[in-house]
Amino acid sequence: MxxxxxxxxxxxxxxxxxxxxxxxxxxxxxxxxxxxxxxINSLTSIVPLTEVAVGIDGPAPQTLDIRKTPGKExxxxxxxxxxxxxxxxxxxxxxxxxxxxxxxxxxxxxxxxxxxxxxxxxxxxxxxxxxxxxxxxxxxxxxxxxxxxxxxxxxxxxxxxxxxxxxxxxxxxxxxxxxxxxxxxxxxxxxxxxxxxxxxxxxxxxxxxxxxxxNSIKLVRNTLYWQQQSASSQVRLHYYDSADSMRSAMSDGEIQVAVLQPAESPSPYENNDKYNVTKGSGTVKVMLALNNGTNSIFSDERARKAARYILDTPSLVKSQPSASAPLGGPIGPLEPGYEDLNSLYPHNLSEGENDINYFSPAYLGSATFLVPEEYSDLGNQIAKQFAPTRFNLTMQVVNDATVRQRIGNGDYTMAITTMDGTDDAGQFADNKFGYQNGDTQQMYRNALATTNDADYQGALKTYAKAVSLDAAGAWLYNESSTVVTTKKVTGAPRNMTDQLLPLRDVLTK
Structure with a gap:
């Protein structure tokens, strides 16, 4: 063992x-x-009385029952x-x-x-x-x-x-x-x-x-904690309904730490010498979903590969302030089984055009391109990249709920969406996005049957590479995990802050 x-x-x-x-x-x-x-053993050291206020861009919990209430809050x-x-x-x-x-x-x-x-x-x-x-x-x-x-x-x-x-x-x-x-x-x-x-x-x-x-949650130091005591004696969590309201609270000194949404740009803070901006990595993956269903052009592997070649993912990453790193497959850098697959479909417009020219104009038809409102700029960038080709995109900007509903109903050709779980690559073995491939489904079953972590991660890599080679989707980038602090704050968390927010080491000097 x-x-x-x-x-x-x-x-x-x-x-x-x-x-x-x-x-x-x-x-x-x-x-x-x-x-x-x-x-209870006596404390071995005296820790100071300090307070820090943390702002979170998102809904405040209505209950503390973590046993029965879903949600990242x-x-x-x-x-x-x-x-x-x-x-x-x-x-x-x-x-x-x-x-x-x-x-x-x-x-x-x-x-x-x-x-x-x-x-x-x-x-x-x-x-x-x-x-x-x-x-x-x-x-x-x-x-x-x-x-x-x-x-x-x-x-x-x-x-x-x-x-x-x-x-x-x-x-x-x-x-x-x-x-x-x-x-x-x-x-x-x-x-x-x-x-x-x-x-x-x-x-x-x-x-x-x-x-x-x-509204808010107030935490205080647990003086009976069996490990290292918290740096701050008190932490207050405040919740804001918009990025602007949290930014105002930061400017007014109401909070010393601001936790941004994954898709939120840190640029409003970056040119202010009052703040430190820390961009880590999150597990939210932004992808261009391709409808693999039988009624879609992307039921054909050649069309899917054409889309992958047409996309200039590095340029898209540079244009999105919230992007952390480009992705070439369904597993992100902070997830088990990650492998850099960006080299599988490097941007090659000529190769993409050759593939798409295989199809007649009548067969290509018009492609419905769904874009959530918060990703409208990204959608415009993608539309520009497809413009020189024979893909005829009709872009529809709608709310996120509508995008997810229509993806579920198969009422789209392409759509910007997110994968926001840890180790959620298995959805490509579950007929998500209309994708069905018996070989990759068996690869995922093989991964689930492993008995140790090394074999599990190795099997996941095999599965993810096969899914990417089959161009089941076009994975664009991993979103950042961004935390802004005043200059006197130390110990703020860096990665995955939309899911976990460890505050033990956070201190305002």
């Missing part, structure tokens, strides 16, 4: 949890009765700040120790043994050990919390002692560790009695002080 942090994720159907309820409740109720309120505010997960993720989206300091995985991929840290506790003073992990997994699965669909194949969970948890699977799930680094892996206090809609109680570096639904 080998001990290491693996990169993996993906929901699977048909949850099997054989005999787990009895094992879970027995573990929680027997043997660890004395686990609650272990004596609660992940940003609570994951890694108030709640901790069994497995953690770093700023490059690699899996790292968290509540579990390490793990062993059997060669057949069916047994995961987690070795927990000792002397952990929740913010209310309750000790945290393996019984809380067992309880939490039981709650997630039996009560169908958000993320439960990712814990597929679990047959048994047991805790042979206070610092060990053993998870046994009926079938391999190479995405299990990544699932346990997200909501499905949150460790809850098995003895806590709180109103989760209005309260949050975890083992992270912060505790919840106040929550104003639809």
């Amino acid at each position: 080998s001990r290491h942090a693996q990169r993996s994720i993906r929901p699977m159907k048909g949850l099997a949890f054989i005999g787990v309820a009895a094992v879970l409740f027995a573990a929680v109720g027997i043997g660890w009765a004395a686990h609650n309120r272990r004596p 609660l992940d940003q505010a609570l994951l890694g700040n108030v709640y901790e997960t069994l497995v953690g993720r770093d700023q490059d989206n690699n899996l790292v120790p968290s509540v579990a300091k390490g793990w062993d995985i059997s060669k057949d991929g069916l047994t995961y043994t987690f070795d927990l840290h000792s002397d952990m506790r929740f913010s209310n003073g309750d000790a945290m050990d393996s019984s809380d992990v067992v309880y939490s997994l039981q709650q997630v699965i039996n009560d169908s919390y958000v993320g439960a669909e990712d814990l597929t194949g679990i047959a048994q969970v047991r805790n042979p002692d206070t610092s060990t948890v053993v998870v046994t699977l009926s079938t391999p799930n190479p995405k299990l560790l990544r699932a346990l680094s997200s909501r499905a892996g949150i460790v809850y206090d098995s003895n806590a009695k709180i109103d989760y809609a209005k309260q949050a109680l975890g083992s992270g570096p912060f505790t919840l002080r106040t929550f104003e639904p639809g």
Whole structure:
């Protein structure tokens, strides 16, 4: 067996949890009765009283119930700040120790043994050990919390002692560790009695002080935190309904940190010497979806390849301030199985024209090009690149919901859309965008059947390259993760800030 942090994720159907309820409740109720309120060690250092205000461009949470309420807003505010997960993720989206300091995985991929840290506790003073992990997994699965669909194949969970948890699977799930680094892996206090809609109680570096639904959240330092104390004694999260209103708040000194939407340009801040602008990477991938359905010109592989050659992706990236890096396939740089595939279809207008000239004008017809309103400039750039060719584009700028609905209905030829999940390349094996290819579908099934991370990532690379070679879509770029701070702020997060916003190290000098 080998001990290491693996990169993996993906929901699977048909949850099997054989005999787990009895094992879970027995573990929680027997043997660890004395686990609650272990004596608290004295703090080894004194940390200063400081406050930082963070602005987020987006809707404010209406509830704090992270168990049952989907949406990235609660992940940003609570994951890694108030709640901790069994497995953690770093700023490059690699899996790292968290509540579990390490793990062993059997060669057949069916047994995961987690070795927990000792002397952990929740913010209310309750000790945290393996019984809380067992309880939490039981709650997630039996009560169908958000993320439960990712814990597929679990047959048994047991805790042979206070610092060990053993998870046994009926079938391999190479995405299990990544699932346990997200909501499905949150460790809850098995003895806590709180109103989760209005309260949050975890083992992270912060505790919840106040929550104003639809407005703000105030976090304060958890002085009982079992790891390094937070740099700031208090963090306030404010939410804004537009980029302009958040920028005004920043200018007026109401906030010291501004978290931009992935598609938002940082240029209004970049020429102001009052601010530092940090552009990291996100997991949002902007793509030109090609309708592979039988009624579309892009049902023909030659037409799809023509579109890939016509697109000058590097120029598009340069024209979009929010772009991080060009993409040549369905997996982004911060996702498992990433490989740079940009060289597969380099911009070659002559090659694209040769391919498209194979078709008669009547067969080509007119291509409906859907563009979400926030990507209208990008849409215009793409239309200009297709203008010299025999592609006859009719561009329609509509709202994002309409684009997604029409893609689902197959009512389009081309469309700008986003893939905004981590490890969501599997949608090309699920007939998304009308794409059907038995070979690539089998490649993805092979990836899901692997028993270790190295094989999983290798299989994903094989699958992603095949999908890209088949020109199932035209992936344009990875969007930035942009954070703006005043000059005195240090420790702000860099990557994936639309999903995770770790605030432990943020400090205003």
